[in-house]
Amino acid sequence: MKAALACGNLAHARWLHPGAWWVWALGLAAAASRTLNPILLVLIIAVAAVVVAARKPDAPWARSFVFFIKLGIAIIVIRVGIQILFAAALGTTTLFTLPSLALPSWMAGVRLGGAVTLESILIAFYDGLRLATIIICIGAANSLASPSRLLKSIPAALYEVGVSVVVALTFTPQLVADVTRVQSARHLRGRVTKGPRAIAGAAMPVLEGALERSVTLAAAMDSRGYGRRNANSAAQQRLAAVLLIGGLMCACFGTYGLVAAGSPWLLSTPMLAVGLLASLIAITWSAKSAIRSRYRPDPWWLPEWLISLSGVFAAGTFLIATWLVPLQMTTPSDPPTWPALPILAVLGLAIALTPAFIAPPLPRVFIALPRAVSAEIEVAA
Amino acid sequence: MIRFEHVSITYTDHTQPTLRDINLQLDEGELVLVVGRTGSGKTTLLQAINGLVPHFTGGTLSGRVLIDGRDTRTHPPRDLADLVGVVPQDPASAFVADTVEEELAFGMECLGLSSDVMRRRVEETLDLLGLNELRYRPVMSLSAGQQQRVAIGAVLTSHPKVLVLDEPTSALDPAAAEEILSALQRLVHDLGITVVMAEHRLERVIQYADRVIIVPGDAQPLVIGTPQEMMREAPIAPPVVELGRIAGWNPLPLSVRDARRVAGPLRALLIGQDPPQRVNSHGDSTAELVQAQNLTIRYGQHVALKDVSLQVHSGEVIALMGRNGAGKSTLLNAIVGLRAATAGTVTTQGADPRSLKGTDLLARVGLVPQTPGDLLEATSVAAECRAADRDAKVDPGTTRELLTSLASEIGDDTHPRDLSEGQRLLLALAIVLAAQPPVLLLDEPTRGLDYPTKIRLVDVLRNLAQAGHAIILATHDVELAAGVATRVVVLADGEVVADGETAAVVVASPMFAPQIAKILAPYPWLTVSDVVNSIGPVILRSHAPTSGEAFT
Numbered sequence: 001m002k003a004a005l006a007c008g009n010l011a012h013a014r015w016l017h018p019g020a021w022w023v024w025a026l027g028l029a030a031a032a033s034r035t036l037n038p039i040l041l042v043l044i045i046a047v048a049a050v051v052v053a054a055r056k057p058d059a060p061w062a063r064s065f066v067f068f069i070k071l072g073i074a075i076i077v078i079r080v081g082i083q084i085l086f087a088a089a090l091g092t093t094t095l096f097t098l099p100s101l102a103l104p105s106w107m108a109g110v111r112l113g114g115a116v117t118l119e120s121i122l123i124a125f126y127d128g129l130r131l132a133t134i135i136i137c138i139g140a141a142n143s144l145a146s147p148s149r150l151l152k153s154i155p156a157a158l159y160e161v162g163v164s165v166v167v168a169l170t171f172t173p174q175l176v177a178d179v180t181r182v183q184s185a186r187h188l189r190g191r192v193t194k195g196p197r198a199i200a201g202a203a204m205p206v207l208e209g210a211l212e213r214s215v216t217l218a219a220a221m222d223s224r225g226y227g228r229r230n231a232n233s234a235a236q237q238r239l240a241a242v243l244l245i246g247g248l249m250c251a252c253f254g255t256y257g258l259v260a261a262g263s264p265w266l267l268s269t270p271m272l273a274v275g276l277l278a279s280l281i282a283i284t285w286s287a288k289s290a291i292r293s294r295y296r297p298d299p300w301w302l303p304e305w306l307i308s309l310s311g312v313f314a315a316g317t318f319l320i321a322t323w324l325v326p327l328q329m330t331t332p333s334d335p336p337t338w339p340a341l342p343i344l345a346v347l348g349l350a351i352a353l354t355p356a357f358i359a360p361p362l363p364r365v366f367i368a369l370p371r372a373v374s375a376e377i378e379v380a381a
Numbered sequence: 382m383i384r385f386e387h388v389s390i391t392y393t394d395h396t397q398p399t400l401r402d403i404n405l406q407l408d409e410g411e412l413v414l415v416v417g418r419t420g421s422g423k424t425t426l427l428q429a430i431n432g433l434v435p436h437f438t439g440g441t442l443s444g445r446v447l448i449d450g451r452d453t454r455t456h457p458p459r460d461l462a463d464l465v466g467v468v469p470q471d472p473a474s475a476f477v478a479d480t481v482e483e484e485l486a487f488g489m490e491c492l493g494l495s496s497d498v499m500r501r502r503v504e505e506t507l508d509l510l511g512l513n514e515l516r517y518r519p520v521m522s523l524s525a526g527q528q529q530r531v532a533i534g535a536v537l538t539s540h541p542k543v544l545v546l547d548e549p550t551s552a553l554d555p556a557a558a559e560e561i562l563s564a565l566q567r568l569v570h571d572l573g574i575t576v577v578m579a580e581h582r583l584e585r586v587i588q589y590a591d592r593v594i595i596v597p598g599d600a601q602p603l604v605i606g607t608p609q610e611m612m613r614e615a616p617i618a619p620p621v622v623e624l625g626r627i628a629g630w631n632p633l634p635l636s637v638r639d640a641r642r643v644a645g646p647l648r649a650l651l652i653g654q655d656p657p658q659r660v661n662s663h664g665d666s667t668a669e670l671v672q673a674q675n676l677t678i679r680y681g682q683h684v685a686l687k688d689v690s691l692q693v694h695s696g697e698v699i700a701l702m703g704r705n706g707a708g709k710s711t712l713l714n715a716i717v718g719l720r721a722a723t724a725g726t727v728t729t730q731g732a733d734p735r736s737l738k739g740t741d742l743l744a745r746v747g748l749v750p751q752t753p754g755d756l757l758e759a760t761s762v763a764a765e766c767r768a769a770d771r772d773a774k775v776d777p778g779t780t781r782e783l784l785t786s787l788a789s790e791i792g793d794d795t796h797p798r799d800l801s802e803g804q805r806l807l808l809a810l811a812i813v814l815a816a817q818p819p820v821l822l823l824d825e826p827t828r829g830l831d832y833p834t835k836i837r838l839v840d841v842l843r844n845l846a847q848a849g850h851a852i853i854l855a856t857h858d859v860e861l862a863a864g865v866a867t868r869v870v871v872l873a874d875g876e877v878v879a880d881g882e883t884a885a886v887v888v889a890s891p892m893f894a895p896q897i898a899k900i901l902a903p904y905p906w907l908t909v910s911d912v913v914n915s916i917g918p919v920i921l922r923s924h925a926p927t928s929g930e931a932f933t
Contacts, residue, residue: 187742188719188747190816201758205755205758213474216469220475222433223431223461224491225492227491292490293489294496295499295503296496363517
């Protein structure tokens with residue numbers, strides 16, 4: 001522990017363990033799931049955005065945060081739109097009235113159009129905002145933690161799955177390059193390069209190219225020792241993988257049960273426990289039988305603890321706040337009231353903001369989109 | 382280190398073995414060069430070393446291959462990974478990780494080395510191959526030469542005793558090739574690694590080899606010997622050896638340095654001689670076929686071409702040279718309308734190639750791309766030729782006729798995929814020529830070509846130029862440029878840095894000068910046949926120093 005603290009110098013430039021970012025982001029997401037207070041939700045988004053802006057590396061996968069923001073806005077718009085069009089009006093503050101459509105009696109309860117009230121719009125907005133916030137938190141983790149580094153940290157039992165995913169990720173840009181190459185070739189033979197006929201003509205060579213490349217890659221990986229294992233551990237490995245995936249699924253259901261209101265905790269708690277236990281056994285088991293070692297695994301030092309705990313802390317304050325001041329956390333909309341500002345939850349969010357300052361700065365990287373690929377994309381566009 | 386005992390290899394649907402009854406013993410710290418025509422079985426021989434043949438390719442292997450005592454029959458490639466490092470022909474196709482550092486570590490991770498060993502070896506390898514600057518870079522963003530070094534480094538980290546390389550310099554510019562070869566030599570000399578390397582470009586590698594294995598093909602027995610012995614008789618030889626053979630030098634020089642030391646009397650003969658002129662063979666009635674005016678092309682931040690102006694006349698053969706990534710391919714692509722100009726203009730016979738479609742384009746300008754296979758999508762040669770006739774709207778049978786004149790041995794029913802690299806190039810050339818474009822562009826035509834095919838290509842190009850075609854070759858092959866080009870344009874970083882008659886440009890350049898020019902500098906003779914034409918073989922031979930004088 002002493003060494004870990006010593007090496008965990010906060011100012012030392014390095015990659016943070018991707019798991020720490022995920023714990024932090026999931027903590028924020030869990031906090032968001034506990035509240036319908038728009039001020040708190042907007043604050044959570046702001047915290048995520050500030051941290052992303054401060055610690056986002058310059059890499060292709062890190063540019064996805066804007067996409068998640070857009071997705072969040074779309075979710076809110078759709079949620080409010082559905083409320084306006086289909087749901088029965090709540091409350092009495094009518095804003096405007098849409099022409100309504102009489103539906104047959106067997107569809108009672110569903111209506112189309114009619115009066116639109118402030119109350120129902122507020123409910124839909126809060127609900128949509130909550131979902132959008134959760135999505136944006138996931139997006140933040142996505143752009144802060146490198147997917148390939150995360151895959152490196154997955155347990156040995158899932159190693160093979162992880163490598164396939166990494167290989168698939170590197171294949172995509174090559175496929176784009178392939179498509180442009182085949183299109184160029186069609187141009188050189190004086191054929192059409194746009195439209196369905198061109199796509200049909202290009203599909204075959206592109207697929208052939210991809211297939212050929214996978215065979216070459218497989219041969220190369222085999223030549224480099226991929227898949228070496230102890231003589232009699234193949235069956236054991238498979239068993240460990242099954243145990244791990246099953247355990248993780250169990251744990252997921254259990255967690256969902258605990259988080260979602262109204263499900264019996266008597267069922268979900270043992271499920272979570274059994275799931276975690278099974279995963280743990282699988283991980284230690286496969287760690288023992290695997291030959292493979294890891295190059296420069298991301299360490300879990302003080303900054304990792306601080307950052308993941310800041311997310312967990314935020315989730316905790318929200319949980320306690322719902323228990324202490326439930327009305328402040330849910331903002332009643334009938335009649336419409338101004339949202340309150342629960343001090344405890346705000347404090348939690350303030351702590352969750354600290355990674356923007358305490359996370360180690362990124363190493364100087366020279367990452368940029370491959371020149372050829374970016375050129376191809378530009379040409380294709 | 383490597384032992385082949387009565388090895389025969391037969392692929393599944395072949396009636397004849399590809400290699401028959403091979404006996405071979407290669408020792409520690411040897412650099413062995415494997416040469417032979419495409420399709421002769423070179424790659425099969427290389428892949429048999431780490432068990433990819435037959436574990437991965439199928440087929441049957443009789444006899445046995447022993448690598449440091451391990452039998453490849455019982456050890457699949459992954460169990461030989463700590464002994465044999467294999468670098469495939471296209472290094473980019475074998476990358477697994479996304480950054481250089483992780484790529485270097487992948488093999489060691491598979492072997493389960495401890496993390497401090499891995500860390501140390503990665504650092505050592507980064508230094509050994511000069512990759513430290515690139516350690517965090519994504520592998521796909523590197524240039525071809527850098528990728529080749531990363532691929533070599535990635536197998537070196539496992540500390541193999543044998544390194545197998547399939548044409549490591551074929552895609553590289555002369556400078557990058559030089560870097561790779563000196564790195565390999567260092568490995569052989571300092572670490573005692575056995576290097577087995579297949580390479581067509583003998584002029585680049587022969588001086589480094591300890592032994593040469595010729596794979597004659599058709600399951601004929603291998604011919605093995607020292608480079609000196611082999612080059613005395615071999616039907617294919619780099620220019621320095623050819624000159625040495627004609628001049629009767631003994632011992633036969635293999636490097637420019639050795640040849641230059643014995644070439645004094647030969648140089649003396651050239652004083653006062655008229656250097657050969659490489660004139661436009663089409664005569665005086667030359668028309669301007671391609672015109673680029675202040676052409677600039679940008680991809681995002683990257684400027685591929687800067688303010689390039691170029692005029693191309695009929696009958697000219699222009700060699701476009703320069704580093705990997707200097708903008709050669711971009712220029713060719715712009716001339717054929719694949720790339721839009723960011724600024725400036727490019728026209729071919731008065732028209733903007735971007736505005737041309739279908740036959741209008743085909744009848745003006747044709748490009749044989751770097752991988753000629755890209756052009757081919759039919760399932761047989763005959764179907765491919767028929768499609769080309771249709772595309773070009775010419776009489777049925779035109780393309781097949783052209784193909785017969787270029788390579789009569791290519792059968793109608795063959796699948797284009799089964800053709801050799803060189804045959805594919807000639808088929809693509811026939812397809813492009815079907816519409817009779819006055820302007821012909823070739824991107825790296827000699828990549829992966831063996832000598833006989835290269836000689837045939839040179840003939841074809843000369844004839845086309847004589848018939849009035851303007852030809853532009855983007856190439857790293859200085860010997861090809863010396864042999865066929867009337868003019869050389871050198872690009873660096875997207876700008877034209879030299880443009881002039883071949884001899885004037887290449888003789889002065891240490892990078893682009895062919896071997897003969899280096900031996901005879903300052904006299905501007907570029908090829909063996911130029912020298913023979915100037916002085917005649919008899920006089921040449923009579924001035925050969927005796928073997929005693931040669932190295933004193």
